[in-house]
Amino acid sequence: MNISLESPLWNLGAHSYVRNYGTSFAVASVWQNLVQFSVWQGTTLSDAAFLENEMSVPYVSGCWVDEVFVVTRADGMALPFSICLNGEGKGGINIVSNKHIDLTSCCSAILFGQSKYFMFLTITCMESLCNGIPEAIFVTDSNGHRRFLQMCENKMEKPGVF
Known part of the structure; x- marks a missing residue:
């Protein structure tokens, strides 16, 4: 895939x-329509690879968890890719797609990541969270296991304070 600097x-x-x-070092750059992986030796670009977004749903963010780069889409899907560099980036980039994880909402943030295991905190509905409605917030791990978090109280003592 050739992309010029004038490309939209x-x-x-x-x-x-x-x-x-x-x-x-590797740089993963996330656009709405693609992810670019670049490997640099100091100030010299040694290799680059592109992953095109095959869905009409835009990418929104990403994060590194060891050799795994996780891209999140606007529909709440997390797409982990194993990134292997041959010879510390001197011989190319090998990208392997792993099992996609349904986060249900794109309102997610990574909580923890280590040794290819990661956890996302996800809010399904801010209004439900503020009103203490169960199942508004949960944690999903890299195996796709989901655990809902229970709030300690259903009522807030002071409006607008979490």
Whole structure:
């Protein structure tokens, strides 16, 4: 895939995430329509790979969990990709798609990530959360297991204070 700097894809603005690999580093740049993985040796670009978004649902963010890069879409799906660099980035990028995880909502944030295991905190409805309605917030892990969190109280003592 060839993308010029004049391409509309570059004008949407990307969120970039960096991970060190010994003497090199990888940058994952997330646009609505694609993810670009770039491997750098100092200031020299040694390789790049693109993952095109095959759905009409835009990508919204991403995060590194060791050698896994997780992209989240606006429909609440998390898409983990295993990233393997040959020879600390000198011989290319190998990208393997892992099982997608349904987060139910794109209002998610990573809580924890280590050794290819990660957990997302997800809010399904802010109004339900503020009103103390059960099942408004939950944690989903990289295995797709979901646990709803219970609030300690249903009523807030002071309006507008969490």
